[in-house]
Amino acid sequence: MNTLHLYNTLNKTLEPFTSIAPKHVGIYVCGPTVYGPPHLGHVRGPIVFDVLRRYLILQGYKVRFVRNITDVGHLVGDADEGEDKLAKQAKVEQLEPMEVAQTYTDAYNSVMDRINVMKPSIEPRATGHIIEQIEMIQTIIEKGLAYEVNGSVYFDVMAYSQQSHYGVLSGRVLEDLQAGAGNQSRSLEGQDEKRNPNDFALWKRASAEHIMQWSSPWGKGFPGWHIECSAMSARYLGEHFDIHGGGMDLLFPHHECEIAQSTAAHDRAPAKYWIHHNMITINGQKMAKSLGNGIMVEQLFKGEHPLLSQAFGPMTLRFFVLQAHYRGTLDFSNDALLAAQKGWQRMQSAFQLVSNLPTVNEGATLDVADVFSSIVSSLNDDLNTPQAIASFFELSRRINLVNDGKETITAETKTSMQQLIQDYCKGVLGLIPEDAGAGDGLSDAMDIILSLRGQAKADKNWALSDQIRDALKEKGFEIKDGKEGTTWNKL
Ligand SMILES: [Zn+2]
Numbered sequence: 057m058n059t060l061h062l063y064n065t066l067n068k069t070l071e072p073f074t075s076i077a078p079k080h081v082g083i084y085v086c087g088p089t090v091y092g093p094p095h096l097g098h099v100r101g102p103i104v105f106d107v108l109r110r111y112l113i114l115q116g117y118k119v120r121f122v123r124n125i126t127d128v129g130h131l132v133g134d135a136d137e138g139e140d141k142l143a144k145q146a147k148v149e150q151l152e153p154m155e156v157a158q159t160y161t162d163a164y165n166s167v168m169d170r171i172n173v174m175k176p177s178i179e180p181r182a183t184g185h186i187i188e189q190i191e192m193i194q195t196i197i198e199k200g201l202a203y204e205v206n207g208s209v210y211f212d213v214m215a216y217s218q219q220s221h222y223g224v225l226s227g228r229v230l231e232d233l234q235a236g237a238g239n240q241s242r243s244l245e246g247q248d249e250k251r252n253p254n255d256f257a258l259w260k261r262a263s264a265e266h267i268m269q270w271s272s273p274w275g276k277g278f279p280g281w282h283i284e285c286s287a288m289s290a291r292y293l294g295e296h297f298d299i300h301g302g303g304m305d306l307l308f309p310h311h312e313c314e315i316a317q318s319t320a321a322h323d324r325a326p327a328k329y330w331i332h333h334n335m336i337t338i339n340g341q342k343m344a345k346s347l348g349n350g351i352m353v354e355q356l357f358k359g360e361h362p363l364l365s366q367a368f369g370p371m372t373l374r375f376f377v378l379q380a381h382y383r384g385t386l387d388f389s390n391d392a393l394l395a396a397q398k399g400w401q402r403m404q405s406a407f408q409l410v411s412n413l414p415t416v417n418e419g420a421t422l423d424v425a426d427v428f429s430s431i432v433s434s435l436n437d438d439l440n441t442p443q444a445i446a447s448f449f450e451l452s453r454r455i456n457l458v459n460d461g462k463e464t465i466t467a468e469t470k471t472s473m474q475q476l477i478q479d480y481c482k483g484v485l486g487l488i489p490e491d492a493g494a495g496d497g498l499s500d501a502m503d504i505i506l507s508l509r510g511q512a513k514a515d516k517n518w519a520l521s522d523q524i525r526d527a528l529k530e531k532g533f534e535i536k537d538g539k540e541g542t543t544w545n546k547l
Contacts, residue, residue: 057436060111062299063383065307065330066225070438075298076328081117082293083109084327086285086302086310087179089126090160091145094167094353096388097336097343103374103486104333104382104439105301106173110484111435122292123176127157128183128268130281140278143267153268157181167353170370172486178292182284186270189279189287192321193258201320205249207261207275211316213254220319222254225330226308230254256313258283282313289326290318300327304334333382339363339389351388358545359536366538367545368393371490375400378441378485399449404489406452407477409459415467422463424472427451431480441485448481506535506542 060073075081085105088098102123109119131138146153168175182189193209196202201216202209213222217230233254247253257280262269269276289297295318302311311330318326335342338349351361359367368376376396380386427447434443455473457463465473482488505524512520525535534545 057433060115060436061438062108062329062331063438065332066325066327068227071329073329075117076296079117081112081119081299082297083119083121083299083301084285084289084293084297085121085123085176085300086306087123087125087176088160088164089130089141090157090164091141092160094160094164095343096338096351096353096356098164099167099171099353099373100336100377100382100386101301101303101333102168102173103171103377105331106486107378107439107441107484108299108301108331109174110486111439114479114484120177120293121174122178122180122289124285124288125157125161125179125181126281126284127153127161127181128278128284140266140268146267154183157183170357171374172370172488174486180288180292182279182288183268185284185288185291186279188291189283190259190272192283192287192290192317193279194273195321196258196317199320202258203251204274207277208249208257209259209274210250210255211258211313211320212251213256213316214252216316216320220316222316223312224325225315226312228308228312256280256282256309258317282310283317285310286314286317286321286326289314290322295322295326296324297327299329299331301331301333304332307332334385337385337387340387356393358534359543363390364393365390366394367536367543368397369490369545371487372397372400374485375445375487378487379445381438381440381442383438400487403448403452403481406455406459407481409455410470410473410477413455413458413465413470413473415470416464417466420464420466420469422454422458422465423469424451424454424465424476427454428472428476431476435480435484444480444485448476451476502533502544506544509535510542 061070062073063069064071083105085101088094105121105123109121112119127142128140130141140153142153142156146156149156151159165175193202196211197204197209200212202211213230216222222230223233234252259272259274259277259279261275261277266278268278270278289300300311300314315325318324337343338351341347341349343350349363351363353373355361356364356368356373357370359365372393376388376393377386379396379399427450430450431444431447434440434447437443451473454463458465505528509521509524512518512524528535528544532546536543536545
């Protein structure tokens with residue numbers, strides 16, 4: 057494909073991408089609810105939307121990328137019932153809810169840095185935008201599309217559906233939803249206040265013991281989960297913006313409710329393109345606490361999980377994620393990660409050869425024009441990163457052929473190779489050499505230290521080998537002795 061096409065969930069079609077304002081793109085992505093350490097389910101979306109952002113930047117767009125932090129309003133039941141996820145964790149850890157939010161926001165962002173995800177242009181927090189949320193709720197009430205009961209405010213789905221299409225994104229039909237909702241227990245908290253079981257909370261009254269609460273025109277309370285994204289996307293990207301992203305698990309009810317709220321308040325749909333990435337599985341199963349297969353990102357980086365035989369680096373993780381198309385499922389397994397690590401290392405070794413490849417002035421037997429165009433056309437085809445990676449493997453193969461003296465290239469082809477690696481592998485896919493952040497030569501230096509430590513162990517000088525390990529640990533390097541030798545990790 058010659059230009060970027062994206063699958064728009066709103067219209068369920070692959071559409072050419074055109075920005076609302078020339079050369080500017082606004083992207084809003086639903087960020088994490090920060091009440092626990094980041095797990096593998098947290099990395100796919102950020103990597104996918106990072107590639108999209110980087111590709112748009114390469115094409116000359118100025119991108120404003122907004123990714124929020126949900127630190128209030130996301131209730132345990134994911135609907136309108138149960139305790140606030142943050143408040144609950146704060147009780148468990150005996151912390152202020154904002155300490156919980158800060159701890160896990162930092163943990164999340166540190167993982168984002170390590171997997172080379174660009175920092176958002178703006179990272180708004182729900183608790184920092186209570187006023188915007190209250191104002192938006194007021195507007196929706198004024199339009200007759202929300203109502204207050206006992207200090208809580210609910211969105212009136214029936215009134216809204218008289219003038220707009222509720223279900224436009226998810227394709228759910230209100231009548232079917234009604235039937236389903238009718239079977240739900242009416243005893244769910246707040247259900248008896250709703251005019252209709254499908255109505256959802258914009259604002260919830262807080263009981264006295266509820267720790268997170270704010271003053272509002274309806275008394276003390278806290279915002280519903282969905283309203284923050286409508287309020288913050290409008291605040292930073294305008295009432296109509298280019299791209300809204302998130303996981304498929306957010307499609308309903310979260311994104312459906314976002315569209316309803318924004319359309320109710322602004323008389324127009326918020327985003328032009330809705331992009332959803334698929335979910336991850338672990339050894340073919342959904343990741344869930346109850347299954348005991350939840351893998352935290354740190355556990356992956358350290359190799360400390362019963363399902364993992366070793367540590368995997370951040371770039372192996374990124375490479376692995378990009379080896380699947382974002383709309384397909386992605387299954388984590390130790391074997392698949394090992395294969396990804398091998399592939400990524402093989403590719404890197406080939407790329408390191410390029411600057412020293414010989415060139416010829418005429419009679420070259422090989423070029424890479426076809427590889428170049430296939431990488432571009434793969435990315436244009438709804439960000440087909442697995443196909444782009446396959447082309448990078450083809451590039452590696454050709455680099456090795458030239459390096460082995462079996463084929464020849466011109467200086468121009470060599471420049472194309474370098475440009476592909478720089479602009480598309482590092483630039484768009486965001487795949488950089490593993491130790492790039494730690495300075496050149498680090499792995500060589502570590503090899504020397506570890507081989508000296510190996511010598512100390514062979515001499516049964518345990519004191520020295522422990523001393524080296526402890527000294528490195530103090531500087532943030534973790535050494536692990538395994539069956540296949542010693543590995544190291546930067547903590
Ligand atoms: Zn959201």
